[in-house]
Amino acid sequence: MxxxxxxxxxxxxLGTPPPPSQAAPDPVPAAxxxxxxxxxxxxxxxxxxxxxxxxxxxxxxxxxxxxxxxxVLSGLKKGNFRVLDNGVPQEIIDxxxxxxxxxxxxxxxxxxASYDYFAYKAAEWSSRFLDHLEPRDxxxxxxxxxxxxxxxxxxxxxxxxxxxxxSLGFPAFSExxxxxxxxxxxxxxxxxxxxxxxxxxxxxxxxxxxxxxDDVFKxxxxxxxxxxxxxxxxxxxxxxxxxxxxxxxAKSALTAFSERTGGIAYFPRFAGELPDIFRSVxxxxxxxxxxxxxxxxxxxxxxxxxxxVEIVGPDGKPxxxxxxxxxxxxxxxxxxxxxxxxxxxxx
Numbered sequence: 001m002x003x004x005x006x007x008x009x010x011x012x013x014l015g016t017p018p019p020p021s022q023a024a025p026d027p028v029p030a031a032x033x034x035x036x037x038x039x040x041x042x043x044x045x046x047x048x049x050x051x052x053x054x055x056x057x058x059x060x061x062x063x064x065x066x067x068x069x070x071x072v073l074s075g076l077k078k079g080n081f082r083v084l085d086n087g088v089p090q091e092i093i094d095x096x097x098x099x100x101x102x103x104x105x106x107x108x109x110x111x112x113a114s115y116d117y118f119a120y121k122a123a124e125w126s127s128r129f130l131d132h133l134e135p136r137d138x139x140x141x142x143x144x145x146x147x148x149x150x151x152x153x154x155x156x157x158x159x160x161x162x163x164x165x166x167s168l169g170f171p172a173f174s175e176x177x178x179x180x181x182x183x184x185x186x187x188x189x190x191x192x193x194x195x196x197x198x199x200x201x202x203x204x205x206x207x208x209x210x211x212x213x214d215d216v217f218k219x220x221x222x223x224x225x226x227x228x229x230x231x232x233x234x235x236x237x238x239x240x241x242x243x244x245x246x247x248x249x250a251k252s253a254l255t256a257f258s259e260r261t262g263g264i265a266y267f268p269r270f271a272g273e274l275p276d277i278f279r280s281v282x283x284x285x286x287x288x289x290x291x292x293x294x295x296x297x298x299x300x301x302x303x304x305x306x307x308x309v310e311i312v313g314p315d316g317k318p319x320x321x322x323x324x325x326x327x328x329x330x331x332x333x334x335x336x337x338x339x340x341x342x343x344x345x346x347x
Contacts, residue, residue: 067329090293098288101136111145112171144181179209204250229254302343
């Protein structure tokens with residue numbers, strides 16, 4: 001899904017960036033854990049127990065809840081949640097607010113398409129996200145053009161990622177194989193335990209991936225990774241009045257990637273929107289609720305099950321929330337669209 005730019009952007013040169021403001025590594029816990037995208041035997045910290053997983057008896061789900069203005073709803077109790085599996089209410093067995101550190105991959109488009117313009121923009125924007133992480137959080141950097149490449153494996157030390165972003169050379173290829181890169185990153189995250197997420201920094205362009213959009217959607221159904229998409233090209237397309245169909249399709253795909261995994265897609269028109277966007281990404285991940293239910297034996301059919309999480313009041317009716325001005329606001333729930341159930345073993 002390649003979309004050409006119908007405007008001219010002058011070539012720019014990436015100058016020598018200022019030194020990172022963080023001169024020393026971030027402090028990390030005394031007992032340094034290890035985890036990696038490139039080592040299938042590596043695991044996340046033991047204090048990261050919450051993940052959307054399915055075994056023979058239990059389904060765990062992470063849920064973010066806000067009002068329609070994006071204000072996170074904290075302090076919700078187990079009784080405020082109703083879980084429907086293919087429309088059938090389920091008994092919630094375990095419930096707790098998520099308290100584990102963030103484990104996130106910054107998956108960044110970095111190609112020479114469009115005179116390297118978006119590559120440099122991606123690197124500069126991505127560096128801003130690091131300011132919203134805390135010392136115990138895990139972050140990795142993966143870039144892609146014709147293929148994906150792990151630039152920095154999971155680390156607590158944000159300065160390593162920032163240094164790598166500042167030292168990236170000129171992109172070698174003009175291809176932007178988004179679908180292949182996304183599937184490859186999801187495959188790598190299969191080996192990482194705990195709540196995992198992807199911050200996808202991209203124009204949405206897909207040159208000639210071997211995988212199709214349908215392949216990506218099928219892979220998302222098998223994954224428990226939350227995807228937050230930040231589009232790099234909205235400002236340019238709005239400014240130049242382009243109604244390119246391929247770009248609109250790309251926007252639709254990014255929205256679907258995020259919505260199907262319980263994340264959010266952002267389309268900033270100005271760099272000034274980034275602090276609020278990145279603050280919301282980190283804030284949402286720190287404000288999730290973790291709950292689990294045990295589906296009946298008859299539901300273990302190997303098929304895809306649609307999940308719906310409703311937020312209710314003590315009377316079982318939809319929870320009513322009001323803002324500071326006393327105006328009633330609608331509740332928004334962010335969670336995965338469903339899961340593929342395991343097949344029950346026959347005696």
